[in-house]
Amino acid sequence: MLAVKHLQKTFGLIHAVRDVSFKVARGEVLGFLGPNGAGKTTTMRMITGFIPPTAGTAEIMGHDIQAEPIPAKKLIGYLPENAPVYAEMTVWNYLEFIAEIRGFNNRANHERVQQTIADCRLDAVKHQAIGTLSKGYKQRVCFAQALLHDPPVLIMDEPTDGLDPNQKHIVRTMIRDMAARKAIVISTHILEEVEAICTRVIIIRDGTIVANATPTELKAKSRAHGAVELMVKSTPSDMLAKLGHTASAARVEVYPPLAAQAVTGTSLPRVVVYPRDAAQLSKDIIALVKANPGWEISAMKTLEGRLDDVFHELTEVKN
Amino acid sequence: MDSIRNTKAIIKRELASYFESPVAYVFMVVFLMLIGFLTFFVARFYESGQADLRGFFFWHPWMFLILVPAAAMRLWAEERRAGTIETLLTLPVTATQAILGKFLAAWIFIGLIVALTFPIVLTTVYLGAPDSGAIICGYIGSFLLAGAYLSVGMLTSALTRNQVISFVLSLVICLFLLLAGWPPVTDLMVHWAPEWLVRTVAAFSFMPHYEAFQKGVLDLRDFAYYFSVIIFMLFGTHLVLENRKAA
Numbered sequence: 001m002l003a004v005k006h007l008q009k010t011f012g013l014i015h016a017v018r019d020v021s022f023k024v025a026r027g028e029v030l031g032f033l034g035p036n037g038a039g040k041t042t043t044m045r046m047i048t049g050f051i052p053p054t055a056g057t058a059e060i061m062g063h064d065i066q067a068e069p070i071p072a073k074k075l076i077g078y079l080p081e082n083a084p085v086y087a088e089m090t091v092w093n094y095l096e097f098i099a100e101i102r103g104f105n106n107r108a109n110h111e112r113v114q115q116t117i118a119d120c121r122l123d124a125v126k127h128q129a130i131g132t133l134s135k136g137y138k139q140r141v142c143f144a145q146a147l148l149h150d151p152p153v154l155i156m157d158e159p160t161d162g163l164d165p166n167q168k169h170i171v172r173t174m175i176r177d178m179a180a181r182k183a184i185v186i187s188t189h190i191l192e193e194v195e196a197i198c199t200r201v202i203i204i205r206d207g208t209i210v211a212n213a214t215p216t217e218l219k220a221k222s223r224a225h226g227a228v229e230l231m232v233k234s235t236p237s238d239m240l241a242k243l244g245h246t247a248s249a250a251r252v253e254v255y256p257p258l259a260a261q262a263v264t265g266t267s268l269p270r271v272v273v274y275p276r277d278a279a280q281l282s283k284d285i286i287a288l289v290k291a292n293p294g295w296e297i298s299a300m301k302t303l304e305g306r307l308d309d310v311f312h313e314l315t316e317v318k319n
Numbered sequence: 320m321d322s323i324r325n326t327k328a329i330i331k332r333e334l335a336s337y338f339e340s341p342v343a344y345v346f347m348v349v350f351l352m353l354i355g356f357l358t359f360f361v362a363r364f365y366e367s368g369q370a371d372l373r374g375f376f377f378w379h380p381w382m383f384l385i386l387v388p389a390a391a392m393r394l395w396a397e398e399r400r401a402g403t404i405e406t407l408l409t410l411p412v413t414a415t416q417a418i419l420g421k422f423l424a425a426w427i428f429i430g431l432i433v434a435l436t437f438p439i440v441l442t443t444v445y446l447g448a449p450d451s452g453a454i455i456c457g458y459i460g461s462f463l464l465a466g467a468y469l470s471v472g473m474l475t476s477a478l479t480r481n482q483v484i485s486f487v488l489s490l491v492i493c494l495f496l497l498l499a500g501w502p503p504v505t506d507l508m509v510h511w512a513p514e515w516l517v518r519t520v521a522a523f524s525f526m527p528h529y530e531a532f533q534k535g536v537l538d539l540r541d542f543a544y545y546f547s548v549i550i551f552m553l554f555g556t557h558l559v560l561e562n563r564k565a566a
Binding site (some may be wrong): 078088097 | 329
């Protein structure tokens with residue numbers, strides 16, 4: 001549905017985006033990740049036809065955004081960064097304006113606006129000026145603007161940025177509800193969001209794609225993937241030594257650190273054993289625990305790995 | 320079809336946004352009060368003993384110098400500042416439709432304010448028998464002049480995200496174009512510039528074309544002049560927008 005082909009953008013001497021290519025199919029929610037300034041917004045602006053690329057292009061269901069901008073834009077719903085909407089207009093008037101431009105004739109226009117307001121839960125504020133609304137509502141008005149024509153391709157630049165947890169939840173639920181029918185691209189730097197809604201992740205750094213995989217595949221690259229976490233009542237020294245000496249283990253860490261425990265007297269510390277051989281580690285530890293009935297272990301689990309580890313590793317500025 | 324619908328939608332939105340803020344009403348009241356004051360007291364409408372509106376139309380180019388840049392300054396600068404330009408230009412509208420929509424909306428808005436000076440016309444009709452052809456002609460010239468100013472204001476508004484800069488720039492450019500054909504200004508140039516240059520600059524001036532309308536002359540060349548200025552400026556706006564949308 002969406003094919004991005006060798007996009008490049010230079011601003012003077014700055015190479016903001018270098019050769020970015022990817023495809024998004026119907027039913028996919030692509031998380032577009034990267035640190036601030038990595039080129040996420042620039043890429044999205046090129047895909048949506050706001051700024052022209054220096055080289056390359058994007059195709060929306062076969063329509064080249066450069067060569068046929070109008071047919072291409074009709075297929076896109078776009079939520080720009082910071083959700084810019086006309087502050088002096090009321091929610092209703094604004095959406096009616098969008099509906100008119102989106103080509104709904106008058107009666108359909110009215111119904112479409114009504115429906116979108118209901119979908120985006122804006123009923124309570126529909127006759128208020130947008131400028132008087134809270135950030136969460138403003139974001140949803142812009143969201144409504146992007147969804148009004150039920151576009152097959154939806155591009156969202158940090159859709160939950162600056163929202164409180166409840167508002168984030170609403171926006172995510174809405175995205176998840178329509179994911180099956182659309183090709184969606186979401187840029188974000190909130191990793192929990194990726195795990196919550198994305199089916200695939202692209203990590204971009206300095207304008208270049210450094211990873212393109214499912215969240216599970218990415219997490220498997222994390223050093224914590226396959227690590228075993230034990231919740232224990234106490235940490236006898238032989239326990240740490242034996243765990244550390246297991247052949248499939250790389251390293252043992254205790255949280256909170258032992259020194260801190262001595263001060264605060266925390267009970268129930270966590271012991272995390274990082275793997276050398278992820279497939280073998282949990283079996284080895286189970287065997288070890290069985291062999292040492294004196295260890296007081298209340299819970300044990302294998303970790304999937306953490307996206308922020310991978311993100312950090314791939315995007316960290318190395319000096 | 321699409322393009323007419325889009326332009327119409329943008330005109331409607333822009334017009335509404337003038338009237339949704341108090342700015343529109345402030346403009347109207349200030350303009351009408353000032354033009355009344357200038358016509359009746361400064362131009363000595365009653366003392367002249369003539370039932371015509373020359374004293375009234377004389378002030379339009381000067382009044383527009385403030386009114387029109389003020390009405391035009393927000394057209395693009397505000398879109399840039401608030402970031403709404405991104406939502407607008409990623410909708411299925413072309414830059415031309417957006418520019419035309421905004422331009423026409425502002426032109427209608429100014430036209431409306433100028434039309435509200437009708438009591439002055441009624442006063443004249445009541446007092447004497449003015450040449451109605453000359454009055455209509457004067458209004459047409461005034462409306463076209465406002466359009467030309469507005470196109471300048473539109474271009475300066477597209478250049479910046481700061482409304483004040485846009486206002487000052489378009490005021491200066493309009494003032495220059497207004498005075499370029501005025502003898503004290505051309506006299507400054509004759510001493511060092513070749514004659515063709517002086518004449519070219521003077522030919523760009525708003526004033527001679529405006530005065531033709533005030534004399535009751537409808538000349539195709541004056542229409543052509545105003546429309547060329549407008550098209551040229553709007554084309555410039557288009558170029559600026561295409562090249563620095565995200566700036």
